[in-house]
Amino acid sequence: MTVQKTDVVIIGAGPVGLFAVFECGMVGLNCHVIDALDAIGGQCSALYPEKPIYDIPGFPQISGAGLVEQLELQAAPFKPVYHLGQRVDKLEQPNGVGGGFRLTTSKGNVIEAGAVIIAAGAGAFGPNRPPLANIESFEGQPGGCGVHYLVRRAEDFRARRIVIAGGGDSAVDWALMLHGVAAQIWFVHRRDQFRAAPDSVAKLRALDGYGLDIVVPYQLDALEGGNGVLTGVTVKTLEGQTRSLPADALLAFFGLKSDLGPIAQWGMELDRHHLPVDPANCQTSVPGIFAIGDVATYRGKLKLILTGFAEAASAAHAIYPLLNDGKPLHFEYSTSKGTPGSGVKA
Numbered sequence: 476m477t478v479q480k481t482d483v484v485i486i487g488a489g490p491v492g493l494f495a496v497f498e499c500g501m502v503g504l505n506c507h508v509i510d511a512l513d514a515i516g517g518q519c520s521a522l523y524p525e526k527p528i529y530d531i532p533g534f535p536q537i538s539g540a541g542l543v544e545q546l547e548l549q550a551a552p553f554k555p556v557y558h559l560g561q562r563v564d565k566l567e568q569p570n571g572v573g574g575g576f577r578l579t580t581s582k583g584n585v586i587e588a589g590a591v592i593i594a595a596g597a598g599a600f601g602p603n604r605p606p607l608a609n610i611e612s613f614e615g616q617p618g619g620c621g622v623h624y625l626v627r628r629a630e631d632f633r634a635r636r637i638v639i640a641g642g643g644d645s646a647v648d649w650a651l652m653l654h655g656v657a658a659q660i661w662f663v664h665r666r667d668q669f670r671a672a673p674d675s676v677a678k679l680r681a682l683d684g685y686g687l688d689i690v691v692p693y694q695l696d697a698l699e700g701g702n703g704v705l706t707g708v709t710v711k712t713l714e715g716q717t718r719s720l721p722a723d724a725l726l727a728f729f730g731l732k733s734d735l736g737p738i739a740q741w742g743m744e745l746d747r748h749h750l751p752v753d754p755a756n757c758q759t760s761v762p763g764i765f766a767i768g769d770v771a772t773y774r775g776k777l778k779l780i781l782t783g784f785a786e787a788a789s790a791a792h793a794i795y796p797l798l799n800d801g802k803p804l805h806f807e808y809s810t811s812k813g814t815p816g817s818g819v820k821a
């Protein structure tokens with residue numbers, strides 16, 4: 476078992492966790508970031524990548540995906556180590572209080588850190604999997620093949636034959652985005668009505684028969700192929716009539732469920748699925764563990780991305796003396812520090 480060591484582990488690669496990498500980096504702290512999802516960005520990537528956000532300072536309008544891209548760029552000079560597609564299952568203090576933390580992920584990675592920032596939103600995201608035999612064996616395939624619940628880059632699916640299942644905004648929006656990129660799209664829904672923006676539904680219907688076929692009223696029935704290689708998807712009507720759709724990939728958009736899960740077992744005070752913190756520094760009831768963003772609560776808390784950004788700065792400033800023998804941080808504006816990351820070791 477390899478143990479990796481860092482200054483700070485950030486649980487959650489949502490917008491607030493990503494900005495925490497930057498804030499920690501600015502005070503000289505290295506970070507590892509862990510997320511249950513395969514992609515960074517939390518709710519912005521998973522729930523509304525294409526929707527415009529209007530209340531990010533300095534950006535009159537920016538999409539969820541656009542904001543994540545900017546945050547990733549802003550964090551990059553500090554060389555964060557990302558551990559994606561794995562949930563933090565265990566948090567221990569092997570050397571007692573004040574002696575640092577050891578975190579273990581669902582993939583068995585072990586990371587030791589002096590402090591922990593929990594930026595876990597409503598908890599670890601996981602897909603609502605359709606009940607298909609062996610579906611897990613087709614997940615996580617590279618090159619736009621197999622079963623996916625999120626799309627990070629449309630390009631991954633270039634020239635692939637894709638089944639998109641679901642009737643909401645994500646399914647419809649991605650069908651529109653992938654049209655012209657994928658070789659063929661089968662759009663499968665259990666009824667001929669969609670719970671998506673009417674304008675998008677009209678665009679979808681206009682594409683029917685032109686590289687995109689709307690397959691309704693059908694439900695997913697079985698995955699075809701073997702050894703992790705998907706070759707097609709069988710769909711079925713309520714009356715039992717089946718069709719086999721040749722496909723390299725299935726994109727299943729049945730929503731994501733979130734679950735605070737193991738975090739609730741780590742001995743911190745909880746308040747209705749949130750972590751109460753001291754608003755002055757965002758420390759939880761366990762010294763050395765900080766909470767920021769949607770998961771953190773205090774009197775007057777506003778659940779907004781911009782609030783989380785400020786909390787990230789407070790937490791980073793509070794962690795600095797903890798990891799530097801109590802030495803207080805000499806406060807400096809970013810304008811006085813030079814190019815971000817210029818002092819970071821390769």
Ligand code: FAD
Binds near residue numbers: 488597598738768
């Ligand atoms: P999240 O974005 O929820 O990210 C948390 C991440 O932590 C997730 O990726 C999760 O998988 C991961 N995680 C949790 N537990 C674990 C674990 N144990 N192990 C590994 N990973 C874990 N806010 C605004 O300010 N302006 C807006 O206009 C706006 N519009 C919105 C529109 C919609 C449709 C929605 C749904 C939300 C909107 N929000 C908006 C809210 C905003 O998205 C959230 O406030 C923000 O995403 C919170 O960021 P976060 O980093 O705290 O958490």
